[in-house]
Amino acid sequence: MAAPNSQSPSVRTHFKTPEGRYKLSHEKTHPTSLLHYSHGKTITQVTLAHLKDKPLQTPSTSSSSSSTGGVGARFSAARLLGTGNGSRGLVFGGGNGFSGRLTGGAKSTTVSTGGAGVSNGPLASSYDGEGTFLIFNVGDAIFVSDCNSQDKDPIKCLHFGNANPICHTYDPDAKDGHDLLIGLTSGDVYTASLRQQLQDPGKKLIGAMHYNKDGAINSSRCTSVAWVPHSDGLFVVSHADGNLYIYDKNKDGSGDVPFPPVKDLAQFSVAHARSSKSNPIARWHICQGSINEIAFSPNGMYLAAVGRDGYLRVFEYAKEQLTCGSKSYFGALLCCAWSPDGKYVLTGGEDDLVQVWSMEDQRVVAWGEGHNSWVSAVAFDPYWVAPPSGESGESVTYRFGSVGQDTQLLLWDLAMDEVVVPLRRLGGTLSGSPAFREPGAQSARWESVQPVGILHPAPVRKEVPKLAPIMAHRVHAEPLSSLIFTKESILTACHEGHVKIWDRPGVQGCSPARNSDSADVSSKEKLQPAKSGLSQFKQ
């Protein structure tokens, strides 16, 4: 069976797991004609955005959203960008005028067959309904694709000109319109409303707030951005020089009061803005060299950061304190992710390993060995339901995935007995490591020497329990950069800006055009697991 959009014939369009077969549903990409010369220098990241249902209302409400807090600031920024009221007109025009061809909303997705021209033409849909969108960066542009449409091409393209957007995130709970957060290679940061972009036919970001303009506060590359959970508009931007900044989107972004120079580059330090008006409101100096990724724990209490120096650092965000952390086996760490319950942090990096850090045990509890190159993204599967235990006596508690520069997607199961038992057994041998806290006087003395925040050195190879992947599959022809689990699928993206959507077992493709066909095939597969398994491992 030929995949609809297979970019390389050598990449198989399905892979098998204990729970069944994952199948390539469709792909998202960008028009190659738009490729910028700087294309090779950026790495594509993917953000998933769920726009919640918002019934079509009068223009004024649909644009400025419900909250009043940020409105004034936003429009002032819009004026700075030279779009001001003009763009406002365009927004409404877009919202109402172009609702003809496609009807927005996830359930009634229509297939657009042409698919050649992108974003330049009038926008096809009214984006006042709910929908799921993929946001990804390539070269100097951000592309937005409708996740539920089979159409390969994006529905929106935003060009940034001088600098390239390289990191972005989306806040589904944003109270006012600004839910999209974008960091650039120049250090510049923007927040904007995704819905507003989708309603506008232009190719520029509109109605945006602009922070760290022209790198006034920090001119090094942005490396990662994150909304502070439950904070009503605070967000964090990390940079390639080891600093991260906390901003308040409800404040004007123009206050460029400089922070004092970092005294000791090797030490963690926090500096607060001297004026209550200035934005960013705080700077954290985290490490020497780049911070590569940051991630908040689901409850917002902790912030994890990984970087060039190979350390995972976990901070208690509100207290601005380093809580714990550890070093990679060797080389930089490139990515990190929290488990849905906030108990574990995954890291991946230049040692080709996926490390599992336990917040409870304050140590690395497992090494995932299986990648043949650097690990570029890790994620827990929050929708994974452990199969009922008893059959094998083994209770699987977590499922996570990783993608690497070896073009592979790996899936892992983290079982309680794997984590707990080897550790207890290994306890004795770990005593040589300063990381290991032994009960008694020694521990007390040791703790009195150490500050609250403790960074563990690199683990010794023999002492860490190893995990093997339950599945390894080459999903793209190019090195991978992004991984997202959704309820229905797994999303993978490669450096070059191709995104693939892999349907979970039992999930049918959402395209009406393919549905009849694929439903047939998938039901057959379910009946003959042995056969499909054979073909899977042939080659």
Place this chain on the structure above:
Amino acid sequence: MGSSGSKLEKALGDQFPEGERYFGLENFGNTCYCNSVLQALYFCVPFRDQLLDHASRTKVSGDADDNLLTCLSELFTQINSQKKKTGVIAPKRFIQRVKKQNELFRSYMHQDAHEFLNFLLNELVDILEREATASSKPTSGQVHPDKLANGTANGTANGNHHHSVVTWVHKIFQGTLTNETRCLRCETITARDETFLDLSLDIEQNSSITSCLRNFSSTETLNAEDKFFCDKCCSLQEAQKRMKIKSPPRILALHLKRFKYIEQLGRYKKLSYRVVFPLELKLCNTTDDAPGSEAEYSLFAVVVHVGSGPNHGHYVSLVKSHNHWLFFDDENVEIIDESVVQTFFGSTQEYSNNTDHGYILFYESLEQKH
């Protein structure tokens, strides 16, 4: 030339390391293979120190027996004692000596930088051994423990097997591999040690140097035509073989086998594969009891092959000196950001505009430094 020198000085400003010299090397017609390796070796601090030391000793004793060692130590001394901080030097005498010594390098053809590195290190070893045996009493001189009879399997370890003296070249570059063969009939494990001055690694598309090292040490089954003669069974038997690092070297030189003989084509082809290499590395393929198996290495030089084929192209080198990365292209020296190193990993596609690929990597052990 002069302008590039001052540009470099300007770029470094007051961060210019004291006593350090950054000099380009003149190209005498396709001698970039030589220049790129020389720069990497010049910034291999223990190696440079030995050569400077050697030069000062021969100056005192006055015996100027002209050989590759004296020519190299003279060249390094010349660079090191320049009044200016930057500039260009013509390694004329050294190149002449190389050409005199080895006809392979005599032509103006494009040469292989790795072959040159091999030739140079082995030549230095020979000279040092001759010096040692000549100067010392006949019975003295350290006898090297692992004298080997057999050549290396697959020719993968570029060892030097006949020496009996441990020279400073050995102390810097030499490591030991152990080749374990397990007879599948009697389960007897035969271990055979061999030394190496660098490791040649097979490469794969979209892989890491760690993965290449793992493959280097992966278990191989000897069967069919390629059975193993088991001394215990006194017959040819199926066996499993693997090669692990028993003693890691102080300076780890890794050669990526980018030039591969393609039988169907009847010629060599350059593999432009993307092979990522971290700035810090630990060896994953050491024996369990190897001393220093958890030792961390730090990348300090990369010899880069530029070009799409094996018979033409260019060599440049990247060098880390006092926490700055420098780019050496014959006469030219530039300062580069650490992040530029990753543009030399290779290409994910066979035909790409990027033809600058890391070819020889030099890592320094951080543990044996102090």
